[in-house]
Amino acid sequence: xxxxxxxxxxxxxxxxxxxxxxxxxxxxxxxxxxxxxxxxxxxxxxxxxxxxxxxxxxxxxxxxxxxxxxxxxxxxxxxxxxxxxxxxxxxxxxxxxxxxxxxxxxxxxxxxxxxxxxxxxxxxxxxxxxxxxxxxxxxxxxxxxxxxxxxxxxxxxxxxxxxxxxxxxxxxxxxxxxxxxxxxxxxxxxxxxxxxxxxxxxxxxxxxxxxxxxxxxxxxxxxxxxxxxxxxxxxxxxxxxxxxxxxxxxxxxxxxxxx
Amino acid sequence: xxxxxxxxxxxxxxxxxxxxxxxxxxxxxxxxxxxxxxxxxxxxxxxxxxxxxxxxxxxxxxxxxxxxxxxxxxxxxxxxxxxxxxxxxxxxxxxxxxxxxxxxxxxxxxxxxxxxxxxxxxxxxxxxxxxxxxxxxxxxxxxxxxxxxxxxxxxxxxxxxxxxxxxxxxxxxxxxxxxxxxxxxxxxxxxxxxxxxxxxxxxxxxxxxxxxxxxxxxxxxxxxxxxxxxxxxxxxxx
Numbered sequence: 001x002x003x004x005x006x007x008x009x010x011x012x013x014x015x016x017x018x019x020x021x022x023x024x025x026x027x028x029x030x031x032x033x034x035x036x037x038x039x040x041x042x043x044x045x046x047x048x049x050x051x052x053x054x055x056x057x058x059x060x061x062x063x064x065x066x067x068x069x070x071x072x073x074x075x076x077x078x079x080x081x082x083x084x085x086x087x088x089x090x091x092x093x094x095x096x097x098x099x100x101x102x103x104x105x106x107x108x109x110x111x112x113x114x115x116x117x118x119x120x121x122x123x124x125x126x127x128x129x130x131x132x133x134x135x136x137x138x139x140x141x142x143x144x145x146x147x148x149x150x151x152x153x154x155x156x157x158x159x160x161x162x163x164x165x166x167x168x169x170x171x172x173x174x175x176x177x178x179x180x181x182x183x184x185x186x187x188x189x190x191x192x193x194x195x196x197x198x199x200x201x202x203x204x205x206x207x208x209x210x211x212x213x214x215x216x217x218x219x220x221x222x223x224x225x226x227x228x229x230x231x232x233x234x235x236x237x238x239x240x241x242x243x244x245x246x247x248x249x250x251x252x253x254x255x256x257x258x259x
Numbered sequence: 260x261x262x263x264x265x266x267x268x269x270x271x272x273x274x275x276x277x278x279x280x281x282x283x284x285x286x287x288x289x290x291x292x293x294x295x296x297x298x299x300x301x302x303x304x305x306x307x308x309x310x311x312x313x314x315x316x317x318x319x320x321x322x323x324x325x326x327x328x329x330x331x332x333x334x335x336x337x338x339x340x341x342x343x344x345x346x347x348x349x350x351x352x353x354x355x356x357x358x359x360x361x362x363x364x365x366x367x368x369x370x371x372x373x374x375x376x377x378x379x380x381x382x383x384x385x386x387x388x389x390x391x392x393x394x395x396x397x398x399x400x401x402x403x404x405x406x407x408x409x410x411x412x413x414x415x416x417x418x419x420x421x422x423x424x425x426x427x428x429x430x431x432x433x434x435x436x437x438x439x440x441x442x443x444x445x446x447x448x449x450x451x452x453x454x455x456x457x458x459x460x461x462x463x464x465x466x467x468x469x470x471x472x473x474x475x476x477x478x479x480x481x482x483x484x485x486x487x488x489x490x491x492x493x494x495x496x497x
Contacts, residue, residue: 081370081372109370113360116361177377180360182275182359213270219358221358223276224279226383231376231377239455240463246276253277
């Protein structure tokens with residue numbers, strides 16, 4: 001932390017922020033000067049400082065989603081200078097102001113997707129991702145006492161790959177970054193996570209059919225293998241999960257129609 | 260199986276993943292054709308008689324097992340079907356992507372920064388426009404060499420003369436260069452994307468390998484097609 005008296009490295013920034021009163025409002029970019037920003041602040045703390053001032057000035061504070069501010073919940077996320085979550089590969093809450101320099105003009109916009117309607121300012125409704133999970137992102141297991149951890153053996157490589165995929169926090173940056181507005185990386189992360197584990201096998205076919213069906217019903221686009229999603233993903237979900245999803249889906253369709 | 264599940268599965272048959280698989284398979288069919296076409300063109304280096312023989316043999320391909328031109332037409336129909344399915348899938352996905360990325364008047368984000376994304380290739384930007392350029396080129400190319408309706412450089416008596424008369428004109432050569440570069444870029448992203456859509460991208464390492472392979476084949480096809488016209492223009496063949 002910088003000492004309280006040390007403001008030598010503080011930055012004067014100009015923000016251009018998307019302001020939109022409600023879902024039906026047109027919205028526009030609005031400029032704000034934010035002086036004396038400490039490089040040790042997080043991006044959201046910088047917005048907090050601006051919001052305090054706006055509140056004192058009887059202005060409407062900028063609405064943005066946030067919760068844990070530890071990079072693990074997936075609530076926060078805005079497009080900063082055209083890049084989802086900004087210049088570091090992390091969540092917006094974990095982005096430090098030291099990634100910017102004095103005098104910068106920073107453009108802040110909400111995730112843009114036909115399936116993510118804007119609620120207000122930088123807040124979008126990501127219920128479409130929840131509905132994809134509801135369509136098949138689960139397993140059916142008997143409840144009761146927890147089974148022994150080693151009751152079902154899982155190969156180490158599979159366990160590791162399943163865990164990597166399971167780290168998806170559903171923030172939606174993949175959709176915001178995808179030129180096609182596809183949520184395939186998100187969907188493929190869950191398909192990979194559950195499809196690699198023995199507990200996920202009974203519903204493996206119906207899961208991929210239902211989740212891809214829901215993905216498309218929500219209006220998301222198709223995957224062109226451009227890779228912008230994985231490049232901005234705070235959890236580094238691999239593009240190879242999408243190849244896995246495609247194989248699972250084509251296989252599930254084959255076995256459905258072979259019956 | 261309950262009716263609702265059947266309905267869902269029917270919807271999945273028309274899903275973006277299936278459309279992409281169709282694009283991938285039809286694209287690979289067309290790449291197979293391009294490789295054979297490119298290799299066949301190289302007969303022009305063997306001389307007038309050999310090249311004309313090769314061109315004639317395309318029409319007698321499969322004889323005497325099959326009647327005249329039957330195999331040729333079977334291949335043509337297969338290719339045409341691939342083109343139609345490829346274009347249909349592309350247009351359907353293009354429309355979806357436009358709505359899904361919430362574009363208003365061509366722009367998605369208001370900022371002028373980060374337009375190039377984080378890592379995407381120039382080829383991936385130009386797939387759709389490249390597709391249009393290639394479609395227009397194919398029509399021009401068929402009218403020129405297959406149908407012989409347009410004949411820059413004067414009418415010609417044989418396939419060999421048609422090739423040489425045509426490519427001795429600089430603007431004919433230039434139009435082919437533009438088209439071949441468009442095809443090269445389209446294949447550079449398209450081949451990688453086709454492989455990945457069909458499940459070949461199994462790891463970050465495999466992703467690099469597939470991209471290297473896609474670049475290699477795109478360069479081979481582009482250079483291979485441009486060799487004969489370029490040598491003709493600069494007087495290597497007459």
